Amino acid sequence: MSDVAEAARELRLMSDPTRAHILRSILGSPDGRVLVGRLAEDLGLRQPTVSHHVKALLDEGLLQREPDGRRTWYSLVPAHADRIAETLGWPEGEIEVDPILDRVVQDxxxxxxxxFSAETVERYVRESYELLAARPTPGQRVPSLAAQFAADRLDALARHEAAPRESVPEVLFVCVQNAGRSQMASAILRHLAGDRIHVRTAGSDPVGEVRTSVLTALDEIGVPLAGEYPKPLTDEVVRAADVVITMGCGDACPIYPGRRYLDWDLPDPVGKPLAEVREIRDDIERRIRELLTTL
Amino acid sequence: MSDVAEAARELRLMSDPTRAHILRSILGSPDGRVLVGRLAEDLGLRQPTVSHHVKALLDEGLLQREPDGRRTWYSLVPAHADRIAETLGWPEGEIEVDPILDRVVQDxxxxxxxxFSAETVERYVRESYELLAARPTPGQRVPSLAAQFAADRLDALARHEAAPRESVPEVLFVCVQNAGRSQMASAILRHLAGDRIHVRTAGSDPVGEVRTSVLTALDEIGVPLAGEYPKPLTDEVVRAADVVITMGCGDACPIYPGRRYLDWDLPDPVGKPLAEVREIRDDIERRIRELLTTL
Known part of the structure; x- marks a missing residue:
């Protein structure tokens, strides 16, 4: 069980609030290195306090020093930098969203x-950003996720407007959080059908990330998630779908003529122990295999 | 900076090795709950020791209790279960890989x-698994990743064997780790070109995960990574490519006639501070925009 012990040791090094702030300040500094004096100023702490913690982080191998005349710069040991960034998160205060969205609109x-006209693209990009930003999740990269969401929606819109209708059938899975049932269903269908079927997912009240227990249950049957992400239900993906499968989201899904609607009555795997997540997964898999014979 | 303080607090709760083992045992139990007596047996600890730590975890709101006659079951508070699983990792001792790979071959x-014949599929699935398993990364879900890798390779093989050649040009980016330069290049090209160009990546010596600093630098320009993952360079993806762009991997990439080869001389962003990662990103972006005008 030494991997748990090692994880616990690393966590302990970052779990002191002052040390966490020091590490994050270094992460956020323009050239990745800091001086103790300025660090103390930025954090509003006394210099001896900061020196004490910097020394501890040096001793533990998380920081390295670089003498520069009379001054000494401190930076993260590269081998640990990524783990630290993932655990504490990158400082995000500096990000200015508007210029990024302008770029995305242009691209x-x-x-x-x-x-589509630039005006249509702009409307979808801004709206996609607002839909995702309304439900902030720690660690989520909203601008780039909004770019992907907007591009996916524009694809759906283009597909719906294309005439004659393409021959690849399109299936949309909708549940509440878009983090459990609909993600398992779409991953299994993509895995089984490949390019033969176009799969989309959405949630009536999406959360930030696909659940770890869901990823584990999928891994146990060799099914990759392949870049899916929780996102809200929007009109054009329903219009683009040939088959709409709802799972516990009730009336949230608009009904359009000419589509096949199915409602699968499945429990929510969120917060359930792995044994129950597996049962839900197996139930979904049976339904997907049956669905496949009809597409 | 309260998000850092909160992250530090959570880390502290999990950073005691005994508590980490207790939490992980609960995660791994078949129905997600444990009794203190059996927990003590499993961990080889005295019951009063385990009781002491369980009480602390109860007080901190990470565990909940469920009386059952004379016994008391303990389980994770659902709201924290995912964060705990992500930080400590799911217990993986139980996974038997062979039956999973058999399923993947069948699917x-x-x-x-x-x-392709079942024999060809089997060969690609087993080899893909072995290539990924040879470089284990903590937290990586190898069986499902192998399924995706095998499917991607079979797609490339099918594409290469298809005659006449499809009209969508295919670009392959190869660097050393497939975690920095080639990932940035492919993400930017996918973002700009959408379905118009087929993009693949590989590394001559791949690592487990795309670097956090790379994800952050991409997010700053509104470019999503979209489900890419580091993977070794294999023959069929080179054969499927119309353009092969190498970045620092030197002679590792086999040369086939009829393809366009480019070598981009770019520094490795791994372990670099964000300011330098941004410079590399901007350099890559300029090259990609130029490349796009020639495809």
């Missing part, structure tokens, strides 16, 4: 040139 | 029916 306008 | 044989 996607180019990508969808001849299909 | 992918069905998916590629009429294109």
């Amino acid at each position: 996607l306008s180019e990508r969808f040139r001849g299909v | 992918l044989s069905e998916r590629f029916r009429g294109v």
